[in-house]
Amino acid sequence: MNDTLTAFAQAKIDELEAKSLRRTLKPTHRTDGVHVVRGGREYVSFSCNDYLGLSHHPRVKAAAIVAVEAYGVGSGASRLVTGDNPLLGQLEARLAALKGADAACVFGSGYLANSGIIPTFVGPQDVVIVDELAHACIWAGATLTGAPIVAFRHNDVADLEAKLAEHRGKARRALVATDGVFSMDGDMAPLDAISRACRAQDAWLLVDDAHGLGVLGGGAGTARLFPEAQIDLHMGTLSKAIGGYGAYVCASRPVVDLIKTRTRTVVYTTGLPPANAAAAIAALDVIECEPELVAAPVARARRLTGSLGLPEAQSAIVPVVLGEAERALEAAADLERQGLLAVAIRPPTVPAGTARLRLAFCALHSEDQVDQLAEAVRPWVGA
Ligand code: PMP
Numbered sequence: 001m002n003d004t005l006t007a008f009a010q011a012k013i014d015e016l017e018a019k020s021l022r023r024t025l026k027p028t029h030r031t032d033g034v035h036v037v038r039g040g041r042e043y044v045s046f047s048c049n050d051y052l053g054l055s056h057h058p059r060v061k062a063a064a065i066v067a068v069e070a071y072g073v074g075s076g077a078s079r080l081v082t083g084d085n086p087l088l089g090q091l092e093a094r095l096a097a098l099k100g101a102d103a104a105c106v107f108g109s110g111y112l113a114n115s116g117i118i119p120t121f122v123g124p125q126d127v128v129i130v131d132e133l134a135h136a137c138i139w140a141g142a143t144l145t146g147a148p149i150v151a152f153r154h155n156d157v158a159d160l161e162a163k164l165a166e167h168r169g170k171a172r173r174a175l176v177a178t179d180g181v182f183s184m185d186g187d188m189a190p191l192d193a194i195s196r197a198c199r200a201q202d203a204w205l206l207v208d209d210a211h212g213l214g215v216l217g218g219g220a221g222t223a224r225l226f227p228e229a230q231i232d233l234h235m236g237t238l239s240k241a242i243g244g245y246g247a248y249v250c251a252s253r254p255v256v257d258l259i260k261t262r263t264r265t266v267v268y269t270t271g272l273p274p275a276n277a278a279a280a281i282a283a284l285d286v287i288e289c290e291p292e293l294v295a296a297p298v299a300r301a302r303r304l305t306g307s308l309g310l311p312e313a314q315s316a317i318v319p320v321v322l323g324e325a326e327r328a329l330e331a332a333a334d335l336e337r338q339g340l341l342a343v344a345i346r347p348p349t350v351p352a353g354t355a356r357l358r359l360a361f362c363a364l365h366s367e368d369q370v371d372q373l374a375e376a377v378r379p380w381v382g383a
Contacts (some may be wrong), residue, residue: 007371013351020325021346031307032056033364036341037244041343044369046359047325051215051297051316052287054243058082071282075271083271091277092248094284098220101250105259106272109212110237111137112173113247116265117233118175119144120258121204127171129163131155131178135208136179138351147171154182157193164201180209180222180236184350184358186301186317189211190223195229206233214241215316219287219294228350236308241287242277246272267288294361299372307374313361318355318379330354331380338376 016022031054036045054060067087075083092104107113118141122128128142130155133150142149149169153159160176168174176198177190189209197296198205209221213236217224223231232257238246249259260266301313322328328344335342335357340369342357349357357377361370 001132007346013199016261020329029304030055033362034369037324038221038341041053041339043336043339044365044372046339046361046365046373047343048362049211049240049253049360050243051211051241051292051360051362052243052283054214054241054283054286056357057243057283057287057298059284060243060279063282064275064279067275073113073275075273077271078267078269079271084269085173085274085277087274087277087281088272090138091281091284093307094281095248096250098284099223099250100332101234103256105245105249105263105266106271106277107249107265108269109245110135110208110235110239110247111140111329112265112269113235113237114138114141114177114208115144115204115237116141116258116263117249118142118177120263121255122147122173122175125172127174128172128191129167129176129203131182131189133182134179135183135210137341138179138208138363140191141179142173145246147180154185155189157197160194160198161200164197164203168201168203174203175206177204177206179211180185181216182358183313183317184345185319186211186313186315188225188314190228191223191229191231195226195231198310199230205230207231207234208235210235210237210240210247211315211317212236213368214283214287214294218291224236231270234289238276238283242280242283244276244283246276246280278344293363299363300363300365301359303367303370304361304374307371308378309377310381316361318359318361320359320381321354322356322380323353325355328357331357331377334380335373335376340376342373342377 013086028036030036040158096104114137122145124146126147128147129314133154152163152164212222216222234250238244297316301318305313325346332344345358346355
């Protein structure tokens with residue numbers, strides 16, 4: 001044991017604890033799309049990203065079980081060695097078709113996808129321009145490029161244009177990256193205007209649509225709502241509305257070929273387990289056959305925003321911004337006493353002074369459950 005390491009860690013933990021920023025894991029299991037059991041008590045959860053409840057859908061589970069029986073639980077090696085189960089290729093074809101792209105590549109997770117894709121196309125002589133509220137793994141990928149990273153104000157296309165005008169000329173190439181739906185705010189990026197700004201300055205556009213797939217655009221994702229937008233890299237995850245685990249990028253065939261040849265988080269990591277691919281294919285089947293299910297999470301979210309007089313929800317995510325971390329923790333504890341789980345989100349996940357309850361809605365929440373949540377949240381927003 002190294003004493004200085006332990007002392008360093010303890011001091012850091014104490015410092016975070018004093019600021020209400022220490023995090024601890026709480027063993028939790030989910031029994032369906034909306035219920036979780038924690039500390040022996042059952043809660044209605046508004047903190048899961050399983051927007052369609054597909055993690056527990058009989059058809060999705062059955063597909064995973066069949067794949068486990070046929071191929072085992074792991075893929076055994078990286079895809080370029082022996083880990084390229086044909087189910088991965090089938091899933092890629094489905095995702096590419098859904099996004100109207102030539103090809104797709106699946107990844108072990110969204111974090112792996114963004115941290116691998118961005119440095120595949122961008123190097124130190126280039127520039128990465130990122131929405132200030134983009135997900136942490138976009139920032140991780142941008143950092144690995146060695147290129148200057150420039151933030152533009154959240155969803156502010158004029159600021160993006162200004163940043164492009166300032167930095168594009170000095171850089172060999174430029175990549176602009178944004179979330180399609182912002183994970184902690186639930187708002188959508190104006191992809192048509194962002195795409196126009198990118199075209200005007202010959203910049204590539206990456207959109208992380210982790211929270212749009214299966215929920216917006218009839219299930220196809222945020223880009224479907226902006227038919228004019230030209231998106232070079234459609235990235236997303238299999239862990240939210242798809243209900244499982246993993247991620248993807250859809251793009252032109254040469255772009256995907258280069259990713260499969262060079263991206264470090266494809267080449268040097270174990271392939272996605274076949275059962276995850278089988279489950280995702282079954283989930284896409286459900287999404288394509290059940291438009292009412294796809295429409296339900298946003299309807300639930302709007303029921304809450306309507307009831308509390310908050311800005312109308314644009315996605316399945318509604319932020320209730322409460323300010324300091326302590327206040328968000330108190331609100332979460334108050335809801336928990338009422339059997340509702342809405343985890344407090346604190347800095348550095350969100351900017352200082354904007355700690356919040358991040359409410360996520362599932363198609364399987366009943367209207368009564370949403371109304372109960374609204375009454376529990378009401379005193380905290382003074383509505
Ligand atoms: N992008 C966004 C917008 C996310 O919200 C998340 C995770 N919550 C990720 C990427 C990372 O995906 P994963 O959990 O599959 O690593």
